[in-house]
Amino acid sequence: MKKLTLMATAIAAITVSTPALAGDAAGRWQVKMLGSAVLPDGKLDKVLVDPGLPAGTDTKADDNFVPTASIEYFITPNISVETICCLTQHDVDIATGPLTGGQLVADRKIIPATLTVKLHLPTKSGLNPYVGAGPAYFIFFNEEPGAAARSLLGANKLAFNDKVGVALQAGVDVALGQSGFGLSLDAKRYWVRPTAHWSNSSGTEVLATRHKLDPWVLSAGVAYRF
Incomplete structure (x- = not known):
């Protein structure tokens, strides 16, 4: 995690300190402004402390649309x-079972700190397809117990583990x-299993509980290379 943070900080610092340059389609740096659909799964992976949830209970996180x-x-x-900057917010509801529709998590905010290494296959036509992979560190904050967790379990505190x-x-x-300007389409799939703890x-x-968060992040927007 320290290496990830240091590398992302270094990239951002160098970018800020670099003098303004004319756009260049073959430049070393590229920045993007995107609109992203964040589509998490949120299914239950394991119940670690069980208050007696009915058989068949499962969960689902809601989708969100954010700037990136x-x-x-x-x-x-x-x-x-490449590193990205994004803040997204989600609820987690009971999706199946007798308690369907009950809210377990309200307004959970997430920063999905991500660093990927990308392989590009540019073409003479100006198309630059790529694939990439790398680590991600999900930071959770401002999560609150949902209405169902409060009424059924007496929970008034919730914490997700980063x-x-x-x-x-x-x-x-x-x-x-x-000119250095361009358009960009991007799809990311994450695999991450956070745990959540409700207390009274x-x-x-x-x-x-432990959840299969595993979001898709689908993005489109503009790019500037220099």
């Missing part, structure tokens, strides 16, 4: 390193001439 920024450095014309995962990505950049006013843990 990325910074990318091209080590060679075919290999780059969690390391992995991400795969694929996409394409489309250069708009040699006396501090007793009333429910603990």
Whole structure:
């Protein structure tokens, strides 16, 4: 995690300190502004502390649409390193079983800190398809027990453990001439299994679960390379 944070900080610092340059379709740096659909799974992977959930109970996290920024450095014309900045918010509801519709998690906010190494296969037509992979560190904060967790379990506190995962990505950049401007389409799939802990006013843990968060993040937007 320390290496991931240091590398992302270094990339951001270098970008800020680099003088403004004319756009260049073959430049070393690329920044993107994207709109992203964050589509998590959220199914139960394991119940660690069970208060007696009915058989067949499962969960689902809701989707969200958020702005996303990325910074990318091209080590060679075919290999780059990219980090993204994104904040997304989700609820988790009971999706199946007798308690269907009950809310377990309200307004959970997530920063999916991600660093990927990408392989590019540019073409003469200006299309630059790529694939990538790398580590991700999911940071959770401001999570609150949902209405069902409060009424059925007496929970008034909720904590998610920050969690390391992995991400795969694929996409394409489309250069708009040699100006450095372009369009971008990107798809990422994450695999991450965070745990959640609900407790009551006396501090007793009333429910603990592990979830298959595993979101898809589908993005489209503009790019500038220099």
